[in-house]
Amino acid sequence: MTSTLRQVGIDIQDAEENRPLVNAIKADNPELTIRHLPGLLKLQAAGRIVINRETVESQLGREWDTGEFQLAIVSYAGNFSEWDDDQIIVSWEH
Amino acid sequence: MAVKALYDYEFPSADRAENFGDDQLVYVHWDGNPLFCSAACFRVPTAMPFGEFVAGVVAPWAASDPDFDASAITRWRLFDQPLQPADDASLADLGVGHKALLHFSV
Amino acid sequence: MTQAKPRAKKLPLKERYALLTRDLDWEPSYVEREKLFPYTSYEGIKIHDWDGWQDPFRLTVDAYYKYQAEKDKRLYAVLDSFAQSQGHLGLADASYLNAIKLFIQGVTPLEYAAHRHFAYLARYLEGPAPRFAALCQSVDELRHCQTQIHTISNYNKYYGGFHSWSKMHDRVWYLSVPKSLFDDAMTAGPFEFLISISFSFEYLLTNLLFVPFMSGASFNGDMPTMSFGFSAQSDESRHMTLGLEAIKFLLEQDEGNVPIIQAWIDKWFWRAYRMSALVAGMMDYMLPKPVMSWKEAFELYFEDQMLGGLFPDLEYYGITPPRHVEDAIAEKDHLSHQVYKILHNFSFAAAFTTQTPSEEHSAWLSEQYPGSYDELYKPVWDKHARTEAAGGRIFFQGLPQLCQVCQVPMAFTEPDDPTAISFRTSEFTGETFHTCSNGCKWIFDREPEKFVQAWLPVHQIYQGNCGGPSVPEVLDWYGIQDGDNGEYKGSPDQRSWAEWHSGAPKQES
Numbered sequence: 001m002t003s004t005l006r007q008v009g010i011d012i013q014d015a016e017e018n019r020p021l022v023n024a025i026k027a028d029n030p031e032l033t034i035r036h037l038p039g040l041l042k043l044q045a046a047g048r049i050v051i052n053r054e055t056v057e058s059q060l061g062r063e064w065d066t067g068e069f070q071l072a073i074v075s076y077a078g079n080f081s082e083w084d085d086d087q088i089i090v091s092w093e094h
Numbered sequence: 095m096a097v098k099a100l101y102d103y104e105f106p107s108a109d110r111a112e113n114f115g116d117d118q119l120v121y122v123h124w125d126g127n128p129l130f131c132s133a134a135c136f137r138v139p140t141a142m143p144f145g146e147f148v149a150g151v152v153a154p155w156a157a158s159d160p161d162f163d164a165s166a167i168t169r170w171r172l173f174d175q176p177l178q179p180a181d182d183a184s185l186a187d188l189g190v191g192h193k194a195l196l197h198f199s200v
Numbered sequence: 201m202t203q204a205k206p207r208a209k210k211l212p213l214k215e216r217y218a219l220l221t222r223d224l225d226w227e228p229s230y231v232e233r234e235k236l237f238p239y240t241s242y243e244g245i246k247i248h249d250w251d252g253w254q255d256p257f258r259l260t261v262d263a264y265y266k267y268q269a270e271k272d273k274r275l276y277a278v279l280d281s282f283a284q285s286q287g288h289l290g291l292a293d294a295s296y297l298n299a300i301k302l303f304i305q306g307v308t309p310l311e312y313a314a315h316r317h318f319a320y321l322a323r324y325l326e327g328p329a330p331r332f333a334a335l336c337q338s339v340d341e342l343r344h345c346q347t348q349i350h351t352i353s354n355y356n357k358y359y360g361g362f363h364s365w366s367k368m369h370d371r372v373w374y375l376s377v378p379k380s381l382f383d384d385a386m387t388a389g390p391f392e393f394l395i396s397i398s399f400s401f402e403y404l405l406t407n408l409l410f411v412p413f414m415s416g417a418s419f420n421g422d423m424p425t426m427s428f429g430f431s432a433q434s435d436e437s438r439h440m441t442l443g444l445e446a447i448k449f450l451l452e453q454d455e456g457n458v459p460i461i462q463a464w465i466d467k468w469f470w471r472a473y474r475m476s477a478l479v480a481g482m483m484d485y486m487l488p489k490p491v492m493s494w495k496e497a498f499e500l501y502f503e504d505q506m507l508g509g510l511f512p513d514l515e516y517y518g519i520t521p522p523r524h525v526e527d528a529i530a531e532k533d534h535l536s537h538q539v540y541k542i543l544h545n546f547s548f549a550a551a552f553t554t555q556t557p558s559e560e561h562s563a564w565l566s567e568q569y570p571g572s573y574d575e576l577y578k579p580v581w582d583k584h585a586r587t588e589a590a591g592g593r594i595f596f597q598g599l600p601q602l603c604q605v606c607q608v609p610m611a612f613t614e615p616d617d618p619t620a621i622s623f624r625t626s627e628f629t630g631e632t633f634h635t636c637s638n639g640c641k642w643i644f645d646r647e648p649e650k651f652v653q654a655w656l657p658v659h660q661i662y663q664g665n666c667g668g669p670s671v672p673e674v675l676d677w678y679g680i681q682d683g684d685n686g687e688y689k690g691s692p693d694q695r696s697w698a699e700w701h702s703g704a705p706k707q708e709s
Contacts, residue, residue: 096647096649097647097649097650098242098243098244098389099242100238100239100242103649103650104649105649105652105653106652106653107628107629107631107652107653108652108653108654108655108656108659108660109631109656109659109663110631111631113663114662114663119659119662121601121634123601123621123623126619128541128576128577128580128619129580129583129584129594130545130596131538131541131542131544131545131546131596131600131609131611132542132600132601132609132610132611132621133600133601133610133621133623134596134598134599134600134601135598135599135600135601135602135658135659135662136598136599137662154597155596155597155598157597158594158595158596158597158598159594160587160592160594173625191632192631192632193631193632193633193634194632195601195623195625195634
């Protein structure tokens with residue numbers, strides 16, 4: 001698989017309950033940029049964004065299912081190239 | 095390209111001329127006046143004389159613009175072709191058919 | 201900190217998904233496959249292996265209902281507190297609600313239409329994975345329709361234009377724009393529907409269609425709309441995935457599918473983009489506190505994310521950016537101004553009100569559109585303002601010419617000349633048909649047999665099918681009540697708003 005550096009993005013609802021999730025994404029994606037729009041946070045990075053269950057759980061202090069990500073997401077640009085029990089990855093494929 | 099369907103796909107046009115009897119639809123556009131977002135659509139008799147069409151149909155609409163001056167209407171066009179209409183010629187005589195587009199300027 | 205308890209044992213996500221979704225499918229034994237699935241071959245699309253369909257969400261029915269219930273719980277908590285605290289008084293201005301009137305009249309009925317059609321796909325697609333994804337989406341769309349009605353019903357107690365939206369959707373001129381788009385999609389085959397609604401509408405343009413409403417709601421004090429919007433959008437991400445998965449799946453199945461899909465992308469990009477023109481007008485003119493200009497949103501969500509991100513990805517399959525996309529880019533400085541002009545010209549026949557932009561708003565537009573506003577659009581608004589200062593109000597005293605395909609009044613200009621209306625015509629079986637753009641003309645010429653049937657509201661009025669020949673008769677047939685329509689300044693909404701904020705003691709009636 002060739003890797004691409006085109007921007008991918010995830011839009012997340014700007015809510016208190018999503019803050020640990022956003023912190024976890026920040027921690028695991030050092031290149032991440034965050035833009036604030038009314039009511040939402042626009043997360044963007046070149047190539048891919050990864051979300052790790054363990055990082056989110058350590059931020060939350062509780063168990064977290066990757067499926068719960070569905071409660072936070074508003075929109076995205078890219079492709080869910082991985083979504084299993086431990087990890088979610090958004091990237092372009094080609 | 096035909097519509098892909100599981101049966102013979104053939105339906106009449108919703109606005110075919112016969113649905114309007116002795117009348118027809120005519121569109122009129124005031125070139126270069128952005129106060130009006132678009133051309134207007136009118137239903138008028140095909141036999142209506144052009145002078146009556148301008149005075150009784152076009153002018154009341156164009157007067158939506160407070161600066162409209164009916165005597166200043168000029169440069170009629172039918173689609174893209176210049177048109178020199180006589181006031182007593184009917185729309186049909188002038189070749190203004192169903193769903194024709196007329197333009198004018200002032 | 202206490203030690204986290206060991207996680208409860210359960211099957212891995214992939215296995216759960218396989219067992220609860222795909223493994224519940226069966227081979228028909230007493231009915232032929234073609235009889236069971238009669239609609240999946242006539243469009244010319246070839247599928248060799250339905251199991252090639254991937255659902256990245258790997259959603260199972262138990263997880264689906266768990267998360268949806270949680271989303272509803274959060275939403276209804278917001279609705280209750282907003283209603284109990286008279287939250288509507290905290291909006292930026294009552295005129296903001298014109299955007300929400302447009303939403304419930306134009307968008308909510310589409311949710312219901314989508315619910316119906318995804319239920320159909322959940323029955324007729326051949327693979328169990330796309331069937332289950334379509335089933336979830338069908339239930340989602342019904343939820344969206346219902347939560348939107350619940351949310352917005354609170355405003356119906358205090359403001360005009362929120363009643364009769366379902367009837368209006370079927371009858372009123374500007375609402376024929378979204379209605380006819382969905383009718384076009386629902387009368388196509390199942391694969392074209394996937395490309396039209398799931399891909400073009402839900403993936404390509406969803407951010408332009410929905411996110412501006414929601415950010416606008418947030419910025420203008422409308423927490424309930426923002427909440428239902430984002431609650432719906434979280435489902436929308438799943439719908440986007442279905443759209444993207446659909447296109448990749450179809451492209452991977454057979455090379456012969458590529459040109460068919462390309463033609464559908466070409467058609468549906470332009471159809472959905474033309475409908476989004478209504479959103480452009482809303483964003484730039486209807487929000488008392490504007491969030492982001494249409495132009496900026498178009499650049500961010502469409503040019504950067506889709507043309508810059510998605511299409512290079514699809515190039516791998518031989519897909520090129522949509523036909524006529526350069527015309528859309530060429531008019532980004534003009535679209536919203538031309539569309540709001542339509543609404544301002546004709547709001548005497550709409551279930552919302554309009555107003556000439558204030559000086560402050562005009563200054564914002566000038567800042568956002570340095571290349572077009574001062575030169576082309578401000579002088580016209582200034583003329584409206586002068587007339588209004590003298591006690592008048594200019595409306596278009598007549599009916600507009602409509603585009604045969606998108607059904608928007610023919611207000612759009614030439615891609616290379618923003619002072620000349622773009623008129624396109626086609627002849628078919630001896631009749632002339634008018635379209636507003638290269639895109640709409642191309643769509644008409646591709647399937648004239650379909651588009652000659654268009655129910656164009658202006659022509660229907662002239663055929664005598666809309667309650668009568670006079671404006672009051674048509675408005676009555678539309679379900680528009682006096683005060684829903686016209687100019688905002690001096691409207692019942694504006695007067696109530698001023699009274700509620702005057703500090704004077706309320707008269708109990």
